[in-house]
Amino acid sequence: MEDWMSDGPITMEQILSDWARGAFLAAYPGTVPDGLSAGVVPTADEQFGDYQCNAAMALAKVLKKSPREIAAALAAAARPAAVERLEVAGPGFVNFFLDPEWMARRLEQVQADERLGVPEPGRGRTVVIDYSSPNVAKPMHIGHIRSTVIGNALDRLHRFLGWRVLADNHLGDWGTQFGLLIMGFRHFADPAAYESAPIDELERIYVKSYDKSKEDPAWLDAARAELVKLQQGDAGNRALWQSFVEHSLREFNRIYRRLDVSFDLVRGESHYNDRLPGIISKLREQELVRESEGALVVFLEDEKLPVCIVRKSDGAYNYAATDLATVTSRAEEFQPEAVIYVTDERQQLHFRQVFAIARKMGLATRLVHVWFGLMRLPEGTFSTRQGNVIKLERLLDEAEERALAIVKETSPQMDEARQREVARAVGIGAVKYADLSQNPQSLVTFTWEKALALEGNSAPYLQYACARIASVLDKYRERFPGGDPMAHPIRLGEPLERRLAVRLLRFPDAVVRAAEVYKPNLLADYLYELSQVYSAFYQNVPFLKAGEGVRESRVRLCDLVMKVLRRGLTLLGIETPDRI
């Protein structure tokens, strides 16, 4: 077999696609377009083999030959070692059937590899991932979980794929709300409440101050004045603001700890405050900005985008200016290959505008907006005003409680501390998985039932599979004290073993692809499918009762499944306890 580890591992799809490309070029020299995508992909149905190549049909027009003839030429080429046989089917599909012997040897190599065959295409390049980014003085609610959990999964995926990741929590810590907050704090604050539950108190104050501003113009003017003082560096206001930020962060960090999320940088909008005038002068120098109705705006008709205000008519900077300052600062300081923003769908236009302006300013960094659908409640959008927000902390509490009830029922022999620990991992895992297992861009309607699902396609199903394997491995050691599975080769005899092997070998592609298209759900799907095949294997193929040799081979497969599930779930930020 090929020496796939010598230059870093390559994935199954890469091996087969490279081969197919080479075979096409050899069969039709000079006529195959350079950009040919000879993509070999997993088949949807086992009867068509393990992988398929569909390029023959696409090539038919270019080569002016029938697709079946082209497919036949591919099928007749010298096969790669991984492939047992090739078949032409339908209008011109080429089906690949992998060789069980080859798979067995490859799995043995994967088992010995800490990275389980996953390559490192990042090659040390830098990427900034901007996610979570809650607003200071407001509680995190269920709407924040998507950015946090999806962003964190992308963070972990990129790190594992060899990127130097800078996870940046771009706090909303600057803006007009602070005038109202300062006024409110001076008049309505309850010091004891502020100490014990700072964000709840700040929220209460804000709402009260906001309501008052609606009916009292003098109050609103005073709030504006406080904001100006804050922005001019007034010591008292500055100290208050600082206190708001610190108290908020304390609460955010409590949630991040529960979610096992951490950042390399926590830089709020205020961090870039000093750079705002510089951005405006640069835009002026490059003649990108124009005055309109007192405001400074950038026209983006050439990009088919509406006009973008970068400085308001009262001289204050807005969100676009802050984000331009932020992105140029990141580019200068870290020279990233890419900056990834993880926010909800409402900011699509904003980022398209900011990216367009950044490009006009000469910024070459790849900028990506990974947006996700807004979280809604069955009765509609939630809002602070309607009072129907569900706080993130409450969701996590509820998840752990429900999980605890089930653990107590199913594992009564476990001591209580252990039960709580398992319930924590299972509950938090379920909440994360509920978000990570669906396409980020779909609309999400929040229901308790879905967020806390503990069976079927859910984190606990995967955790259960892991726990069961851990238990099997223990039993093996108990019953066969001198046994060493690694001393025996892997054999793929049963159809279910073969199916399992094919799934196991797809892991690297699942990881690479999930990161490439910014969709953790592709990895979640993969892990779920692997678990399903494993569960079928577990239920239908005896292994501890099998004869020596076969037994060890099957134990090795179990071990591999556990390693892949653990690694995959870790990449999604989900824990895998030994027992659940």
Added chain:
RNA sequence: GUACCUGUAGCUCAAUUGGACAGAGCAUCUGACUACGGAUCAGAAGGUUGGGGGUUCGAUUCCCUCCAGGUACGCCA
């Protein structure tokens, strides 16, 4: 008004970016050896992919149009 997004089984969601008969999980119905852990497994049933046109060998995917819902759009972030 303009732009973007969404619409798939009763419900909640997938579908490797144009591939083969559209797949899972809930829920419903049938089954599973005193067994390595039943949070499981084997199976059944469930569909005009919002409607209608078009491109293509081939469309949930691309184009046009209509319907329904959502979001954003010169001084909130």
